[in-house]
Amino acid sequence: MNIKIAVLTAACALALSACGETASPPAATDAAPDAASPAAPAADTPAEATPPAADTTPAATSKAPAKGSKVAVINGCETEIEGNDAMQFNVNSITVPASCAEFTITLKHVGKMPVAAMGHNVVVTTAADMAQVSADGMAAGLEAGFIKSDDDKVIAHTDMIGGGETTSVTFAVSELQGDGPYKFFCSFPGHAALMNGSISVE
Numbered sequence: 001m002n003i004k005i006a007v008l009t010a011a012c013a014l015a016l017s018a019c020g021e022t023a024s025p026p027a028a029t030d031a032a033p034d035a036a037s038p039a040a041p042a043a044d045t046p047a048e049a050t051p052p053a054a055d056t057t058p059a060a061t062s063k064a065p066a067k068g069s070k071v072a073v074i075n076g077c078e079t080e081i082e083g084n085d086a087m088q089f090n091v092n093s094i095t096v097p098a099s100c101a102e103f104t105i106t107l108k109h110v111g112k113m114p115v116a117a118m119g120h121n122v123v124v125t126t127a128a129d130m131a132q133v134s135a136d137g138m139a140a141g142l143e144a145g146f147i148k149s150d151d152d153k154v155i156a157h158t159d160m161i162g163g164g165e166t167t168s169v170t171f172a173v174s175e176l177q178g179d180g181p182y183k184f185f186c187s188f189p190g191h192a193a194l195m196n197g198s199i200s201v202e
């Protein structure tokens, strides 16, 4: 009896997964009280299945950096990015080639909502100026495209557009070669928190 259990326990140690099921039937057939206790520790061993589960967490974490950098595809001295009805750009990083004198950003609103409800634009400023330009834009209102007129903090900006529309802006790359870092964002009220990314020259 005891030998049987010892063998079962040894078998358990070798094959943890099969342990719970293999040990139970003999335990029920013979001395149930004694067999129950060895079976209990054996049942605890599967708890070591938790570390493998913990291993999946680093895997999920390693996925985060990839998710964190959605890099814009650059075609020559242009890029096209998208805004949607979920208040998102499809990229959060734009790298402008240093060889370009001018750079064009085209914004395509791939959603369906009207400009008054889910308008998007692309505004380029220094990271330090983003919050102020966003606040001034909100005060300026929709008619002004949520951009304060003649705002010298604004390096470049497109029109404010609604679903299905496309707009673009071209600016001198030298504008991004001063004291950065620089950001691009949407100045529709509340959007900049989600709709922003970094833009730099390399």
Ligand code: CU1
Binding pocket: 083, 087, 118, 119, 120, 121, 186, 187, 188, 191, 195
């Ligand atoms: Cu927006």
